[in-house]
Amino acid sequence: MKRKNKWLEPAGLLRIAAHTLGWGLLAWLVWSFFDDPINPIQATIQRSGYYALVFLVLSLTATPLNTWFGFRPALKVRRTLGLFAFMFAGVHFLTFSVIDYGLDWNLLRGAIFEKPYILLGLTALTILLALAITSFKWWMKSMGKNWQRLHRLVYLAAPLVVIHYSWSIKGDVLRLQGDILEPLAFGLVVVLLLISRLPPIRRTAVGLRNRLALKMIQPKTRSTPPIEKPHP
């Protein structure tokens, strides 16, 4: 039998979808900046930050899709999704620091250090930067076990980004007043995605799935359990 075109396999399709979404949103962002909105800087900062959060959450979805549902192609787009999250976080930060504040250090210093709001986002961005730089195979190999340790920092970055986002809206998440629905929804999703990775919970999920697979495919012989890669 002839081998199918690899782009038509699930992983290939996912990759095409991720790139279409990522580059499409970037093009849309640039286009709308010049499309003469009233306050293009604020619009660009808000949108790029939002896209970064969406991609970060999507990248965190990849691993549970594999461990819980055995959907291995998801792992093939995880890095792409993470890199898009970093790209939009970079656009977000550069619009803020270069276009908005014109790299005016006096103003920037106040904005960054007067309140934790921006510092939190900056911490998350630093994490994403480190992960993006070390996202290549070469780093993965040469860092060995440390690579995985480093990349677990994404579990810190995601909640930081959600808090940073919830602080940017007008309302009070803790008092359930105001413009809070989206920050709460993102927070809930991130918490669930992190819980789904806790070893006991993950093991239960994998066990359940294996038993189910055994029953359905080969009730008599033992099958090798699906490979569970220890990925972030």
Add this chain to the structure above:
Amino acid sequence: MTDYSKYKSFPVHPSEITPEHVYLNRRAFMKTAAVVGAGVFLAACGTEAASPASPTAPADLTTGSQTDELGDPLNTYEQITNYNNYYEYSLGKEDVAQSSQDLKTSPWDVQVYGLVNKPQTFALEDLLSQFTQEERIYRLRCVEGWSMVIPWMGFPLSALLEAVEPTSDARYVRFETLLDPEQMPKQSSSLWPWPYQEGLRLDEAMNNLTLLATGLYGKPLPPQNGAPIRLVVPWKYGFKSLKAIVKIELVPDEPETFWTTVAPNEYGFYANVNPDVAHPRWSQASERRIGELGRRETMMFNGYGDEVATLYENMDLSVHY
């Protein structure tokens, strides 16, 4: 204690002068207001008047000056009418112009009551004819960190308050926006404490800068900017300047406001523009003037220190933010 002498002084305030052509234009302005009112009334009777895809600027905008007293250019009608915080309609500032177009502003009554000798309900037409409408060019500084320069038409709140004669017990003024979820769809959400309320201390309300605005660029206010009548308190963050006012009550105690209810630790009752007092989450030291790239430093009391600093002489503004 803040030393107010360090804040710049601006000698001539445009509010003291009403340019002749603006004054003459008042008649035209009031006529338009009446026509617009009638138009809305007819539309309500069943005339199918489709609202324009994007509200366009009237052809004959007028203003007495092209700049504020500091020499900064006015923002365009386009900018002022397409970038609005009006949570009764939408959280998207550029969506409000469209979604607010059908607000019915005629008939419109403003009830002035509470601790006054002469409580009275004013029809909008009476407010327009009874009080001299003048142009005031003010900077508007939003708590989000952007600002505009806007040529309002209107009259001082003090004139209205003098007409109803506050009693000696009256110490604060409480304002209320229209509550009508059928017209203002977001008022159906229980996440917000509707109706929108605001308040001023009586001496703030009586300050000559405090304006009840009824027009913009010599034209009646469009719905997205607070038609038919709104408050403008130029030395305070924009959220104090509530829109579509239906009630003005004189009260003895500091009233609850919309934003002090939503997030009391973030939005204070006073909400004076102050570069030295940060919002609990972000710095207020600088702002972006709409239409400009980059930022400018925020001025104490939004540049109106000469007129209002004395109101707060014995107060710690980092406590009373």
